[in-house]
Every structure is written in C-alpha cells, then in structure tokens.
Amino acid sequence: MGFEVEPGTEPAGAVLAKADYDGPGVHRVAFVRALAPASPPSGWTVRRHPQGEPIAEDVCALLMDVFVGEGFTPREQIGNALDPSLLGTRGAAWVAKDDTDRAVGVVFLVEPDSPFRQVAVPGEREVHFMAVARSHRRGGLAAALLTECLREARARGAKKVVLSTQPAMRAAHALYEKNGFLRNAWRDWSRDDGRAYWVYELALR
Numbered sequence: 001m002g003f004e005v006e007p008g009t010e011p012a013g014a015v016l017a018k019a020d021y022d023g024p025g026v027h028r029v030a031f032v033r034a035l036a037p038a039s040p041p042s043g044w045t046v047r048r049h050p051q052g053e054p055i056a057e058d059v060c061a062l063l064m065d066v067f068v069g070e071g072f073t074p075r076e077q078i079g080n081a082l083d084p085s086l087l088g089t090r091g092a093a094w095v096a097k098d099d100t101d102r103a104v105g106v107v108f109l110v111e112p113d114s115p116f117r118q119v120a121v122p123g124e125r126e127v128h129f130m131a132v133a134r135s136h137r138r139g140g141l142a143a144a145l146l147t148e149c150l151r152e153a154r155a156r157g158a159k160k161v162v163l164s165t166q167p168a169m170r171a172a173h174a175l176y177e178k179n180g181f182l183r184n185a186w187r188d189w190s191r192d193d194g195r196a197y198w199v200y201e202l203a204l205r
C-alpha cells in the first residue's frame with residue numbers, strides 16, 4: 001500500500017499524508033498537518049502480536065470500547081472473551097499503535113480447528129474482532145490489518161477467508177466488499193440470544 005498527497009493541492013488546514021510499506025507485518029503511516037504545525041503528529045504502525053502471548057490491556061480496552069461501547073455486543077454477553085490470556089490464544093493477531101504507543105487497531109485470524117471458530121471449515125481462515133479506534137478511522141488502517149490477514153491466510157495455504165459481521169456493521173460491510181468479499185447468506189447464523197450474523201467470504205487465488 002502507499003499513498004501521497006502533493007503539497008500545494010490541499011485545501012487550507014488539510015492533512016499531508018505519506019505512507020510506506022515496510023515489508024511483511026509492518027505498515028508505517030505518517031501524517032503532517034500542513035497549516036497547523038502546533039498539532040501533534042498522528043500516525044500508526046501495524047505489528048504482528050507474538051503468537052500465544054497475552055494481548056495487552058490497551059488492546060482489550062479498545063475492543064471493549066468498540067464492540068461493547070458502540071453497542072455491537074451487550075456488556076452482559078461479552079463474558080471472558082476479552083480476557084488478555086484467552087485473547088492471546090485466539091489466533092494470529094496484528095495490533096496497530098499510534099505515535100504514542102497506544103493501541104488504535106487490532107484484528108485476529110483464526111484457524112478452522114480452533115475452539116474460537118465460528119464458521120470456518122478446513123481450508124478456510126476466519127477474521128475475528130476487526131476494530132479501529134474512532135480517532136483513526138477512514139485512514140486505511142482496517143485495510144492494512146486485512147492485508148496482513150490475507151497474506152497470512154495465503155501463506156498457510158487457505159483457499160478462502162471468511163468472517164461474520166452484524167447487520168448494523170455497515171462500515172465493515174463496505175470495507176469487506178471493497179476488498180472483494182461477497183456475502184454468502186447461506187452461511188448466516190445467529191446466537192441463542194437472537195443476535196444475527198452475516199457471513200462474508202473471499203476466495204483466495
């Protein structure tokens with residue numbers, strides 16, 4: 001990935017952006033506010049989480065903010081799903097940090113034989129808990145996290161990547177559709193409490 005905004009073409013107060021891809025597992029994005037030099041710079045870096053190690057508290061807090069705070073998961077239903085040690089065993093994970101080392105994005109890629117799998121069958125990998133902090137949305141962060149998932153799935157020989165979204169997750173639907181995923185309503189499912197999930201799939205080539 002990479003993008004650049006040419007100086008001089010932006011409106012007053014706009015953000016100049018430069019992004020570089022630094023090899024597998026690492027994306028760097030730096031932002032410089034053109035006409036507001038007093039503002040702190042705000043960018044992000046995506047790194048792979050060491051497999052099996054507990055997930056950091058600030059990542060768990062981000063997931064709590066996004067999934068519970070934004071009303072996707074009722075607080076009483078979250079159970080121990082965001083426990084740091086348990087999250088560390090969910091699968092491969094990538095975490096995005098901002099310039100102050102605060103977690104601003106996360107995603108997991110789950111194996112089909114994992115106890116955490118929802119719909120994946122052998123030959124597939126499943127994306128879980130894609131989340132980006134509100135402060136960092138629409139900057140390509142989720143797309144970068146998804147790129148890591150797809151790269152890993154291909155490297156592990158998967159034929160398909162699948163995931164479940166809630167009907168209200170409209171930004172997520174747009175993200176996945178833009179990246180080639182198609183909804184497969186035949187695989188939609190719901191929880192005992194009635195929460196419905198739409199399944200999206202991407203065939204890997």
Ligand SMILES: CC(C)(COP(=O)(O)OP(=O)(O)OC[C@H]1O[C@@H](n2cnc3c(N)ncnc32)[C@H](O)[C@@H]1OP(=O)(O)O)[C@@H](O)C(=O)NCCC(=O)NCCS
Nearest residue numbers: 130131132137138139140141142143169171172174175178
């Ligand atoms: C869905 C989510 C992860 C997207 O994160 P993001 O970093 O803002 O996404 P990106 O900037 O990488 O967006 C990539 C593309 O997705 C689409 N998209 C993302 N957010 C969108 C929105 N709010 N409205 C319309 N399209 C959107 C766009 O096509 C976008 O490309 P563009 O900005 O060039 O138009 C974020 O909104 C989020 O955390 N939502 C709540 C949790 C959630 O629904 N998770 C998904 C679980 S399956």
